[in-house]
Amino acid sequence: MKVLIFDGDCSFCNFFVRFTVRINKNPELRITDFNTDWTKENHKPDDDIDSVIYIAEDKTYIYSDAVLHMLADANRLFKPVVLLKLIPKFIRDTIYKVIAKYRKKIPVKNVCERPSKKFIDMYLS
Structure with missing residues (x-):
């Protein structure tokens, strides 16, 4: 099983997870957030x-x-994104951390949309 754990209180994170659900073709991939029982029982985040x-x-x-x-x-069409690992990690992670720092201020549409059946099937509670 492969699991993506995200911040369920963040609208930008939810937008990213909805995108992930839409593109996902991998039956092993699951999603959950930091506040679920699954996360508390299976992973101790730093x-x-x-x-x-x-x-x-x-x-x-x-x-x-x-x-x-x-x-x-999630999807074999996205396999080429791994080539971005050619960019030094400190550069990639710096960009990630800047986005993460301001993610709750990034306006995102359809934050409160109803979860799809696919989302519900992938979600670990």
């Missing part, structure tokens, strides 16, 4: 890390690596 977390094949990815690996695993 309070100093302000990042989505992606767990795949016993590896835990954070920051830009989490996004790149999750997208590549």
Whole structure:
């Protein structure tokens, strides 16, 4: 099982997760947020890390690596995004951290849309 853990209180994060659900073709990929029982029982996040977390094949990815690996695993059309790992990690993670710092201020449309059946099926509570 592959799991993307996200900040359920963040509208930008929810927008990203809805995008992930739409593109996902991987039946192993699941999503959950930091406040679910699944997360509390299966993962102890580091309070100093302000990042989505992606767990795949016993590896835990954070920051830009989490996004790149999750997208590549979600849909084979996104496999080329892994080539972005050619960019030094400190540059990728700096960009990620700037976005993460201001993510709650980024206006996103359709924040309160009803979850799709696919979203519900992928969600670990």
